[in-house]
Every structure is written in C-alpha cells, then in structure tokens.
Amino acid sequence: MNPTRRDALVTIAALATTASAEAQQTPFLTTPELAWLSAFVDVMIPRTDTPGASDAGVPTFIDRRLAANPALAESFRAGRKALDEDAKAKFGAPFPSLTLAQQTELLTPMEKDPFFRMMKGLTIDGYYTSRAGLTQELGWHGNTFLMEFPGCDHPEHQA
Amino acid sequence: MTPTHDVVIIGSGAAGGMAAWNLTRQGMKVLVLDAGTKFPREQFWSHVKPWQAQERIAEGRKPPQFYIDLKTAPYRTPKDQPFDLARVWGRGGKTNIWGRVSLRYSDLDFAGAEKDGWEIPWPIRYKDVAPYYDKVDQLIGVCGGDDDQDSLPGSRFHLPAPKPRCGERLLQKAAKNLGISIVAGRRAVLTKPHNGRAACHYCGACGKGCDIGAFFNSSDYLLEPAFKSGRLRIIDNAVVARVLTDSEGRASGVQYFDRFTKKEQQVKARVVIVAASCIDSTRILLNSKSKQHPNGIGNSSDVIGRYLSEQVRLHMFGFVPDLLGAPVRNDDGIGGEHVYLPRFNHRDGRKRDYLRGFGMQFWGCGATDNAGWAKEISGFGAGFKTAVKKRYPSLVALHPYGEVLPYADNRITVDDSDLDSYGIPISRIAFKYRENERKMMTEMYETAASILKEAKAEILPYDPAFMGMPGQAIHEHSTCRMGADPKRSALNGFCQMHDVKNVFVVDGAAFTTASEKNPTLTILALAWRATDYLAGEMKAKRL
Ligand SMILES: Cc1cc2nc3c(=O)[nH]c(=O)nc-3n(C[C@H](O)[C@H](O)[C@H](O)COP(=O)(O)OP(=O)(O)OC[C@H]3O[C@@H](n4cnc5c(N)ncnc54)[C@H](O)[C@@H]3O)c2cc1C
Ligand code: SF4
Numbered sequence: 250m251n252p253t254r255r256d257a258l259v260t261i262a263a264l265a266t267t268a269s270a271e272a273q274q275t276p277f278l279t280t281p282e283l284a285w286l287s288a289f290v291d292v293m294i295p296r297t298d299t300p301g302a303s304d305a306g307v308p309t310f311i312d313r314r315l316a317a318n319p320a321l322a323e324s325f326r327a328g329r330k331a332l333d334e335d336a337k338a339k340f341g342a343p344f345p346s347l348t349l350a351q352q353t354e355l356l357t358p359m360e361k362d363p364f365f366r367m368m369k370g371l372t373i374d375g376y377y378t379s380r381a382g383l384t385q386e387l388g389w390h391g392n393t394f395l396m397e398f399p400g401c402d403h404p405e406h407q408a
Numbered sequence: 409m410t411p412t413h414d415v416v417i418i419g420s421g422a423a424g425g426m427a428a429w430n431l432t433r434q435g436m437k438v439l440v441l442d443a444g445t446k447f448p449r450e451q452f453w454s455h456v457k458p459w460q461a462q463e464r465i466a467e468g469r470k471p472p473q474f475y476i477d478l479k480t481a482p483y484r485t486p487k488d489q490p491f492d493l494a495r496v497w498g499r500g501g502k503t504n505i506w507g508r509v510s511l512r513y514s515d516l517d518f519a520g521a522e523k524d525g526w527e528i529p530w531p532i533r534y535k536d537v538a539p540y541y542d543k544v545d546q547l548i549g550v551c552g553g554d555d556d557q558d559s560l561p562g563s564r565f566h567l568p569a570p571k572p573r574c575g576e577r578l579l580q581k582a583a584k585n586l587g588i589s590i591v592a593g594r595r596a597v598l599t600k601p602h603n604g605r606a607a608c609h610y611c612g613a614c615g616k617g618c619d620i621g622a623f624f625n626s627s628d629y630l631l632e633p634a635f636k637s638g639r640l641r642i643i644d645n646a647v648v649a650r651v652l653t654d655s656e657g658r659a660s661g662v663q664y665f666d667r668f669t670k671k672e673q674q675v676k677a678r679v680v681i682v683a684a685s686c687i688d689s690t691r692i693l694l695n696s697k698s699k700q701h702p703n704g705i706g707n708s709s710d711v712i713g714r715y716l717s718e719q720v721r722l723h724m725f726g727f728v729p730d731l732l733g734a735p736v737r738n739d740d741g742i743g744g745e746h747v748y749l750p751r752f753n754h755r756d757g758r759k760r761d762y763l764r765g766f767g768m769q770f771w772g773c774g775a776t777d778n779a780g781w782a783k784e785i786s787g788f789g790a791g792f793k794t795a796v797k798k799r800y801p802s803l804v805a806l807h808p809y810g811e812v813l814p815y816a817d818n819r820i821t822v823d824d825s826d827l828d829s830y831g832i833p834i835s836r837i838a839f840k841y842r843e844n845e846r847k848m849m850t851e852m853y854e855t856a857a858s859i860l861k862e863a864k865a866e867i868l869p870y871d872p873a874f875m876g877m878p879g880q881a882i883h884e885h886s887t888c889r890m891g892a893d894p895k896r897s898a899l900n901g902f903c904q905m906h907d908v909k910n911v912f913v914v915d916g917a918a919f920t921t922a923s924e925k926n927p928t929l930t931i932l933a934l935a936w937r938a939t940d941y942l943a944g945e946m947k948a949k950r951l
Contacts, residue, residue, distance in 0.1 A: 293788045306459075313466055353789065360786055370783050377779035377796075378458035386793070387800050388736035391776055392457060395610040398741050400571020406730065408581040408590075 276309070277316035283308055285329060286346035292352050293372040300381040302372050310375030321367075328364030413439040413600050414946065416677035418648045418661050418692065421501025423915035423927045424683035425634075426935035431636040434943045439675060441646040441664055443684070444498030447472045447617065448626060454619035455611065456855025458777050471616065474505050476687035480667075482828055484836040491837045492879035493687060497667075499625030499642070501685060502882070503928070505615060507744055508595045508623050509769060510550045510929040512541050512562045516754060516765070517923040524763045527715070527814045528566030530920040531892045531901035538562060540933035543779045548624040548932070549602040551742070559765075560591065560750040566630055567599045570610075572746045573739045574795070575773035575804040578728045580747060582649070582863035587756075588855070590749045590768075596624035596929070597742040612740025612777075623743075646673070649832045650696045651680050651911060655702030659815040659911045665830040679910045679942065679951055683935070687716075687820060691835040693888060693913070694822045705824075706905035712898050715814035716837070717922035719881035720845045721872065724806045724856040725772075725781055726865030731802035738776030739801075749808075751924055753851070762847035766810035767924045770855070773804045784868050804865065808852035813844050814886050839878050849875060883927050888917035903938035910951055915939050 276283060287292040290302035290311070302308075315322040332355070340351045347355070359365040376382040383389040401407075414436045417424045424440060430436050453461060453471040453883045461471075476497045485491045496502045498513075514534055521529040529876065543621045544550075545565040552566035569592040580590040597614075601607050608622040621628040634640040645667035654660040661676040683691045693712050694706035703714055749768035753760060781803065812818075818840065822833040841849075853872045860867050883923065891897025893908035905911045914935040916927050923930075945951040 268448055294793055297790055297793060304542070310462065313462070356788065368781075369788060373779065373782045378462070378777065379784065380457070380459045383458065383777060387775070387779065387797060389777060390736070391740040391775065391777060392455060392611050392613055392736045393738070393740075395738070395740075398570050398610040399737075400746070401574040401577045402571075403574060403577075405576050406577040406581065408578065408584045 263279070276312050277322070278312050279363075282329070283312065285345055286311060289368060290350070290372045290375075291357065293369055294376050294382075298407075299386040302376050305376050305379040305381040307372055307375035307379065310379070311371045314371060324364065324367060328368070412661075412676040412678060413437060414677075415439070415679045415681060415942075416441065416625055416675055417683055418662060418689070419443075419501060419682075419684035419915070420499045420631055420642065421496070421626055421683065421685055421915070422503050422931045423685075424681070424931050425500065425503070425630035425937045427681050427683060427912075427939045429630040429634045430936050431937040431943060432634040432639040435639070436637050436943065436946065438634070438641070438642065439677070440631075440642040441662060441675070442497075442499055442642055442644055443647045443667060444496070445644040446475075447504055449617070449619060449621065449628075449679065452617040452619045454496055454613040454616050456616075465666055474617070481830070482834050484826065484834055486836075486838050489838055489840050491839050492877045493837065493884075494879070494882045495685065495688065496545060497659055498894055499623045499644070503625040504617050506625075507771070507926065508592050508597055508614065509744065509748070510545075510552075510596045510706040511560060511748065511750075511767075511925040512643045513537070513930050514559050514561050515924050515927060516559050516751065517921060517925070520764060521704055522923055526763055528889075528891045528896050528920060530781060530889055531897075532559065536901070537930070537933050537937065540937045541929065543936060544929060544932045547603070548596050548629055549598045550594055550596050550929070551606070552594035554590040555589075557589065557591065557750045559754070559767075560594075560748070561754070563594075566594065567602060569593070570599055570742050570746045572690050573741060573774045574731055574734070574737070575728055575739075575802065576745060576747045577857040578730060578863050579804055579806070579859055580774075581768065583859050585750065585862050586858060588749065588752055588859070589859065590747050593744070593748045595742055595744060598622045599742065599762050608623065608742055610738075610740055610742065612743045614743035630658040647830055647832075648684065648692055649830065650692065651682070651705050653696070653698045653700060653705065653908075655797060657698065659705070659908055661886050665832075670830055679912070679946070681939075681942075682911065682917075683915045686887055687835060687837065689913055689917045690820045690824060690887040691833075693819070694835075701907075706888075706898055706911055708907050709895055709898055711896065711897045714816045714819050715886040716820060716839050716884065717812045717814050717886040717919070718819040718839065718878055719809045719883050719922055719924065720812055720841055720849060720852075721807055721809045721876050722849065722852055722856070722870075722880050724853070724860065724870055726804050726806075726843050726860040726863070726864050726867040727799045727802040728804055728862075728865045729802070733798045734801045736775050736801045739776070745770035760847075760851050762809040762844045762849070763813060764848070765846075765924055766848060766852050769807045769809060771807065775801055776803070780866060799866075804860070804863070804923065806856040806859065808856055809881060809924050809926075810845065810848045810852055810920050812841065814889070814921060815842060820887055826839055841875050841878065846875070868887040883916070883922065885916040885919035885922045885927060888913045889920045891920055902941040902943070903934060912938055912942060
C-alpha cells in the first residue's frame with residue numbers, strides 16, 4: 250500500500266473537486282444496475298451482527314463515484330456484463346441470482362482481477378467511511394472534543 | 409505615480425507571514441501580495457464526519473478548496489519524470505493544512521556538506537539559528553519532549569508533549585530493543601492555551617484545517633497580529649509575475665496580475681522579499697529578466713533553479729499483535745503522530761554506501777476514520793469483515809523521510825514560449841532520484857521492516873523498489889541557495905541576494921541542503937533572522 254500524505258489529508262477536498270458543483274439528486278445508475286450493485290457489495294461485506302454494505306448506503310456511495318467519473322462508470326458496466334456472462338456460463342443465471350456459495354466460488358479466483366479490485370476498493374471506501382461501518386462495525390468514536398488526550402496507559406506497552 | 413513601499417513581500421505562507429509580522433513590528437510599512445485570499449475558518453469542515461461530508465458534497469456543497477488547480481497554475485515535467493507539486497494560494501499558504509511537524513536542524517544538517525564534500529555547506533551554523541528557533545518555538549507554540557539528540561537539538565521551550573498512542577508505544581519499545589530511539593514528537597500544536605489562543609481539543613481534523621486555530625498557521629498567528637500594527641496592507645488575488653528592476657539592475661518593484669480580471673498591475677518598493685514557496689519563488693526569479701539579469705534576477709551564478717531537493721520517503725504498515733481485537737480507543741490526539749525517530753545512521757560507526765541520513769514519522773497509527781488499508785487484506789465476505797475489524801485498532805504506520813542530495817540538473821526552468829493564462833512563462837520541473845537516494849531507501853526499508861519484525865507485527869505487502877512519487881513529501885528546497893561563495897550560491901546567510909542587495913528570498917528555496925527533516929520551523933527561523941538583518945540595514949540606510 251503506497252498512499253500519499255495528501256490522500257490521507259485531503260480525501261474530502263478531493264471528493265469535492267471530483268464531484269460536480271451541482272447537487273446530484275437522482276441516482277446515476279439505472280434501477281437494475283443499482284440492484285445488481287447492492288447484491289455485489291453485500292457479497293463483499295455482508296450483514297452480520299452489524300449492518301452490511303447495502304445497509305450502510307454503499308450503493309449510493311458508489312453511484313456518486315461513478316457519476317463523477319465516466320471512465321469508472323464504463324469499467325463498472327463492462328465488468329458487470331462480463332461477470333454476469335461468467336455466472337450464466339457456469340451456473341446458468343446472472344450474478345445476483347446465484348447462491349452465496351456460487352457467488353463465492355465465482356469471485357474467489359478473482360482476487361487480482363482489476364474489476365474485482367475496483368469493486369472491492371469502492372466497497373471498502375464506502376463502507377468504512379459510512380456511519381454504520383465506522384461507528385457500529387469498527388467502533389470509531391473520534392473527531393470529537395476532548396479536554397485531555399489519555400494516550401497509552403498500559404504498563405506492558407512501555408519501552 | 410504610485411507610492412513606494414518600504415517592503416513588498418510576495419506570498420503570505422510561513423515565509424512571507426513571518427517577514428510581514430517581523431517587519432511591521434519594527435516599524436516598516438509592508439505590502440503583501442498574495443495570489444489568493446483568506447480561507448474562512450468558520451467554513452472549515454473540521455468537525456464534519458466522513459459520511460456527513462459525502463452527503464454535503466452530494467448536495468453540491470464544498471469545503472474551502474485549499475489546493476490550487478492545475479488550470480490556474482500549471483507546471484510541466486518531462487514525460488518520464490513526474491513531480492507532484494502541492495500548492496496553496498491564499499493567506500497562510502500551505503500552513504493552513506500542513507502536518508505541523510516542527511524539528512530543528514542540527515549541525516549534521518548545516519555542516520553536512522563540509523564533512524562529506526557533496527556540494528556546498530550552509531554559510532550558517534546551528535548557533536546562528538538557535539536564538540531564532542527559540543523565539544519561533546515561543547511565538548507559535550510547539551509541543552514536544554525534552555529528549556534532545558545530537559540530530560535533534562533545542563527542546564527548551566516546548567509545550568507539554570501529548571502521550572503516545574498504544575501502537576506508537578509498542579514501536580518505541582521494539583525500536584529500543586534494536587538500539588534505536590523513538591522520542592517524543594515535536595509539533596506546532598497548542599497542547600495548552602498559549603499567547604491567548606485556545607488549546608487543541610484532540611479532534612484529529614488538522615488536515616481539514618483547524619476550526620479554532622490551535623495549530624500554527626501564518627494567517628492567524630502572523631498576518632492578523634501584523635494588521636494590528638496598522639502598517640500591513642495585503643492585496644489579495646495578486647498573482648506575481650516578476651520582480652522589476654531599475655537601470656542599475658536593482659529591484660524597483662513587482663509586476664502582478666489580478667487573479668480573476670487578469671489585469672496587469674505594478675507596485676514600487678525599496679526592498680522586495682520573495683516568499684511564494686520554493687518553486688513559485690524560483691519561477692518568479694527566473695522570469696525576472698532584464699538587461700542586467702538576462703538569466704533571471706540575481707542569477708549571475710546560474711544556480712537559481714538548480715539543486716531542487718525534495719525528500720525521498722516510503723510508507724510501511726503493520727498490525728501489532730498486542731492490539732489485535734483490542735477495545736477501540738479514540739486515537740485522534742493532536743492529529744499526527746506523537747513520536748519521532750530522529751536520524752541515527754551517523755552514530756553506530758558502520759560505514760554506509762550513501763551520504764546523509766533519514767528520520768521517521770508515524771502518522772496514522774491506531775483507529776482512524778477510514779480503513780483504506782483493508783484493500784490489502786485478501787478475501788471478502790463475513791470472514792473478511794472480521795479480519796478488518798480485528799486489525800483496525802492495531803494499525804501502525806511507518807514513514808521514513810530521507811535527504812535528497814542537491815544535483816545541478818534537478819532543476820526548474822522557464823520557457824518563454826510556454827505561457828499560463830496570465831501570459832507568465834510556466835515552470836518546468838525536471839527532478840529525479842539518483843543512486844544515493846536508492847541506496848538510502850534500501851536502508852530506510854530495512855529499518856522500518858526491522859522495527860515491525862521486532863514488534864512481531866504482520867506487515868502489509870510493500871514493494872521495496874518503490875521510490876515514491878517525487879514532490880509528495882511537499883518539502884521543496886534549494887533552488888536559490890545561500891552560501892558563502894557568490895559564484896556557487898545566490899544568497900548570503902541572511903537570504904539576501906549576492907547580486908541584488910534589495911532582494912531577499914526567505915522560503916525553502918534559500919536552503920543550502922534539504923536535510924531529512926520537515927522545513928517549516930527552519931523557514932520561520934531563517935525568515936525572522938533575515939528580516940531582523942533587513943530591518944537593521946534599512947535603519948542604517950544601507951538599503
Ligand atoms: C499536507 C501538507 C503537510 C505538510 N506537513 C509539514 C510538516 O509536518 N512540517 C513541515 O515543516 N512542513 C510541512 N509541510 C510543508 C509546509 O506547508 C511548507 O514548508 C510551508 O508552508 C512553506 O512555507 P512557504 O511560505 O514557503 O510557502 P506556502 O506556505 O506555500 O506559502 C506560499 C504563499 O505564496 C503565495 N503565492 C504563490 N505563488 C504566488 C504568486 N505567483 N504571486 C503571489 N503570491 C503567490 C501563496 O498564495 C501563499 O500565500 C506540509 C505541507 C502540506 C501541503
Ligand atoms: S487536533 Fe487540535 S490542532 Fe488538530 S484540528 Fe483538532 S483542535 Fe485543531
């Protein structure tokens with residue numbers, strides 16, 4: 250992983266410049282595309298005792314990213330088509346209609362596939378910056394006001 | 409006829425802000441020209457959570473846009489030599505969003521070239537700058553420990569150091585086993601109220617700008633107090649093109665363009681201070697051509713534009729076993745790491761196959777407001793989710809920064825036929841790492857990995873051949889360097905041009921070498937020192 254300091258510091262600013270200045274009210278993707286996307290991101294990060302990716306609004310997050318980036322949208326559409334074709338060839342139905350076991354079998358060898366990596370990356374970006382993903386799943390409770398910073402008080406961690 | 413100002417300063421970041429504050433304080437009338445305007449603090453998104461920011465953006469709202477776009481401010485690079493230049497136009501410049509790491513240079517830096525013979529040494533030493541470091545620390549407020557090292561001196565005036573996070577402690581412990589000291593970090597963050605300013609509330613939002621100004625930024629800490637003197641005037645949105653000269657080749661004023669109307673303007677000045685940040689200052693100097701200065705103002709030595717020194721760095725991440733699945737803490741603290749690993753490679757007596765050295769920063773240890781690193785964790789589904797959650801509190805991040813040697817052909821040039829929308833020649837940055845940097849990087853990788861191994865951490869995959877994208881340390885220096893010999897340097901030790909006595913260059917361009925440390929504290933100290941000298945020269949009517 251080779252992020253830059255700017256990546257870490259200016260995610261918000263970067264998002265704002267990639268998004269159009271216009272408010273984006275309606276979804277960019279079609280209803281069937283959004284349904285497909287929900288199915289896909291829930292395979293990536295399913296609902297467990299905490300919310301899953303679509304519970305956390307990841308499809309909307311990705312929809313906005315695609316709306317702002319035509320090349321990304323193009324990759325999504327092409328990748329979706331290819332995955333559905335694979336799914337049909339192997340199991341006789343498009344990806345969302347497969348069982349979890351079939352979906353897992355299809356995706357497991359794809360760890361290095363560019364489409365898979367793109368979709369996993371977008372899901373991670375969306376889920377772990379969502380309220381549910383950050384606070385309920387990970388337990389983040391930062392960006393608040395503290396009088397003191399407690400720091401590490403574990404004797405076993407001291408040098 | 410327009411009036412002649414005592415001093416015109418180009419830029420209002422760390423360098424220009426310090427010059428303006430120190431000169432107005434001493435009775436000078438100062439005009440600052442800034443390419444941007446003030447960033448409205450009340451509009452910062454410091455306390456907007458990531459998911460709220462996404463909603464706001466979808467509604468078409470934006471936080472203040474700090475970074476200038478390439479359309480307004482283009483620069484060129486050779487095809488195979490990318491350089492990622494970060495610039496902020498506006499009052500305070502990059503100090504609005506800087507990382508705040510505030511480390512003094514030592515004589516390992518100032519006298520380094522004297523020892524190893526690579527290029528020229530600084531014309532000044534730590535003892536010359538130390539009193540100014542002392543004053544800067546007290547003025548802006550720098551927190552830190554009292555654990556000085558030969559490579560990291562001068563902890564006399566620190567505000568209390570924040571306690572390290574658990575992950576940082578564990579790295580400290582591991583490094584100690586290897587004989588390497590990780591000391592308290594030094595950062596320009598107010599860990600208690602200071603000079604009438606509120607203390608930090610540990611929200612970790614510094615990269616978005618601090619809504620209460622609890623870390624040093626030039627706009628609140630220098631420009632606003634300077635306004636109170638009644639002697640400061642700032643012209644906003646004034647994009648400077650050139651320093652103008654009279655028939656004897658002395659500076660007579662400055663030419664600028666209104667950022668939006670693009671209308672040309674000129675101001676007259678007795679003294680011009682160039683402080684537009686290293687690369688933009690250099691561009692202005694190279695574009696200031698005249699009969700006396702065919703090569704750009706003050707450039708008879710032909711060093712201006714040359715020796716561009718950035719830093720070379722890498723990022724390594726791991727998960728420390730003691731914190732896997734541990735209760736998640738609020739690890740925000742003062743927004744960056746609370747520890748620092750000072751340069752040590754000069755100490756162990758081992759002969760190395762490269763010159764100079766590196767230090768290490770640790771920003772991003774512990775629980776943060778995203779989990780981008782999860783892309784490197786294999787798999788998907790419920791098992792993946794558990795794997796991410798377990799690792800989340802245990803993330804540690806190591807970022808070694810190494811000095812890049814000055815090379816004559818790591819260079820900024822301007823091309824009179826390649827103009828921006830104001831008609832100003834655009835700078836071309838040709839920069840690359842060489843053998844010395846590659847060899848140092850090898851040891852930087854090894855050191856970071858050895859600390860992680862000693863901590864028994866799971867190390868995220870990395871590519872040891874990765875050199876990083878030049879420019880991304882955001883520490884540009886040396887393209888108008890100071891030195892004792894006017895044939896090999898453009899400035900004297902007071903940032904004054906050898907060739908043109910009424911021009912001073914007070915930003916990173918003036919540095920003789922880059923060092924492995926972040927430059928801003930030294931920029932502030934040198935700009936203070938230079939303007940003390942300048943004020944003295946003006947009072948004595950030598951300028
Ligand atoms: C994300 C980030 C993290 C950083 N972290 C650290 C850190 O931890 N420690 C550290 O020491 N440094 C850090 N830096 C670097 C630090 O911000 C700079 O060293 C410092 O701001 C340099 O001061 P300066 O005055 O030279 O330039 P700047 O602060 O960039 O100011 C330049 C000024 O010049 C003006 N200007 C530019 N061009 C023109 C023109 N043509 N005409 C008129 N005005 C012009 C701009 O509007 C601005 O006011 C960081 C920078 C960034 C972006
Ligand atoms: S952590 Fe402190 S300095 Fe940083 S933004 Fe929050 S209050 Fe300001």
